[in-house]
Amino acid sequence: MKLQTVNTNEEREYIVHQTAQAFLSRAQKHDEENTFPMENIQELKEIGYTTLTIPKEFGGAGLPLADWLSLQEVIATYDGSTSLSIGWHMGIITQIIENRSWPENILDRVLYEVLHEGKLLNAAASEPETGSPTRGGKPTTTAKNEKHSWVINGRKSFTSMAPALDYFIVSATMEDGQVGNFLIHRSAPGVKIEETWNSIAMRGTASHDLYLKNVRIPADHFLEVIHPGKKSPAGWLLHIPACYLGIAQAAQNFAIDFAKSYSPNSLSSAIKDLPNVQVKIGENEADLIQARYFLYGVAKKWDTSSQNERLEMQSELSSVKYHVVNSAVNIVDRAMRVVGAQSLFKENPIQRYYRDVRAGLHNPPMDDRTLVSLASKAFERTE
Numbered sequence: 001m002k003l004q005t006v007n008t009n010e011e012r013e014y015i016v017h018q019t020a021q022a023f024l025s026r027a028q029k030h031d032e033e034n035t036f037p038m039e040n041i042q043e044l045k046e047i048g049y050t051t052l053t054i055p056k057e058f059g060g061a062g063l064p065l066a067d068w069l070s071l072q073e074v075i076a077t078y079d080g081s082t083s084l085s086i087g088w089h090m091g092i093i094t095q096i097i098e099n100r101s102w103p104e105n106i107l108d109r110v111l112y113e114v115l116h117e118g119k120l121l122n123a124a125a126s127e128p129e130t131g132s133p134t135r136g137g138k139p140t141t142t143a144k145n146e147k148h149s150w151v152i153n154g155r156k157s158f159t160s161m162a163p164a165l166d167y168f169i170v171s172a173t174m175e176d177g178q179v180g181n182f183l184i185h186r187s188a189p190g191v192k193i194e195e196t197w198n199s200i201a202m203r204g205t206a207s208h209d210l211y212l213k214n215v216r217i218p219a220d221h222f223l224e225v226i227h228p229g230k231k232s233p234a235g236w237l238l239h240i241p242a243c244y245l246g247i248a249q250a251a252q253n254f255a256i257d258f259a260k261s262y263s264p265n266s267l268s269s270a271i272k273d274l275p276n277v278q279v280k281i282g283e284n285e286a287d288l289i290q291a292r293y294f295l296y297g298v299a300k301k302w303d304t305s306s307q308n309e310r311l312e313m314q315s316e317l318s319s320v321k322y323h324v325v326n327s328a329v330n331i332v333d334r335a336m337r338v339v340g341a342q343s344l345f346k347e348n349p350i351q352r353y354y355r356d357v358r359a360g361l362h363n364p365p366m367d368d369r370t371l372v373s374l375a376s377k378a379f380e381r382t383e
């Protein structure tokens with residue numbers, strides 16, 4: 001059933017649950033074999049998921065941020081890698097439409113292809129030389145203007161969803177020293193994906209290296225000038241905490257099921273009746289409730305704010321990411337303590353949640369940036 005045929009987010013959540021159930025059984029295989037869950041992405045396309053964040057005036061469903069995040073969270077309870085991967089695509093779409101900084105013909109064409117041909121895109125911004133681009137490092141990837149076209153050379157790391165992407169939004173330094181974003185189709189000569197991704201966390205994101213050798217693209221595929229390390233507040237980045245919250249919920253669900261069924265012969269009933277187990281499950285519930293209120297409270301504020309008001313929301317957005325991801329790490333840890341040593345068994349998904357949830361610490365914005373920025377705002381306020 002297509003998501004576009006229903007009216008409420010409860011109905012959408014139901015459809016996404018139905019679709020994503022299969023992701024859980026595939027997650028273990030993709031994690032062990034370090035492969036990409038292409039079939040998950042295909043099934044999300046089939047229910048119309050990948051176009052949901054396109055605004056109505058462009059022919060999409062125009063889903064508000066808070067509604068979209070709740071669907072991202074649902075997907076993550078089944079497979080964090082699928083949620084994070086598709087989250088980049090859907091979030092970046094909202095950003096390019098909000099910014100309207102791309103050439104109009106390119107924006108229209110890309111949106112048409114996303115809507116009608118199921119095309120997917122993501123930013124290839126990180127490089128081994130820059131570390132996280134949010135810290136302001138200049139890309140060593142270069143863009144040279146030659147005879148009404150651009151020639152791009154360089155290497156990008158961490159390109160999530162690389163096997164499924166149609167377009168890469170590549171940041172590169174131009175000859176005049178400015179940095180720009182360029183649109184590169186995966187079929188362009190000189191584009192090569194090197195399957196380098198061998199992380200212990202979020203293995204199913206296939207965040208491989210993108211290698212660009214003399215890739216020639218038309219002049220209008222130069223999208224916009226960017227300023228590394230300086231970004232306006234972006235509500236869509238909340239798909240990151242939504243993803244890790246979903247992973248934490250999955251760990252809590254696993255711990256609850258385990259506690260209901262594990263009954264060692266030192267006890268007359270299952271461990272769920274033990275106060276020490278109940279305290280941990282209860283602490284997790286309290287953290288989940290708090291994280292959800294914070295995430296969706298700020299997302300709803302974003303949905304109802306004007307462009308100008310949104311410019312003032314950076315502290316709230318970064319604090320959500322900081323609190324929710326750190327809570328998610330703690331929730332998975334407590335869930336593992338409930339399960340005991342079996343939480344370390346490879347056949348149990350909770351050991352994957354433990355590895356996956358840590359990746360959240362290394363998605364933007366990073367904690368140190370958030371805390372230093374909050375501190376400097378606090379000092380300014382009291383000057």
Ligand SMILES: Cc1cc2nc3c(=O)[nH]c(=O)nc-3n(C[C@H](O)[C@H](O)[C@H](O)COP(=O)(O)OP(=O)(O)OC[C@H]3O[C@@H](n4cnc5c(N)ncnc54)[C@H](O)[C@@H]3O)c2cc1C
Nearest residue numbers: 123124125126131132133135158159160202207359362364
């Ligand atoms: C699962 C996953 C998916 C990802 N998907 C994508 C994607 O699709 N596209 C994409 O472009 N990127 C992606 N990334 C990359 C991500 O955005 C970061 O670029 C990457 O994780 C590197 O971050 P880092 O913290 O290791 O690097 P760094 O920023 O280099 O940080 C490493 C350490 O050095 C310190 N450090 C480095 N530079 C500074 C500085 N200037 N000031 C202060 N401290 C500094 C940090 O505090 C930290 O301790 C992904 C990452 C992960 C984990």
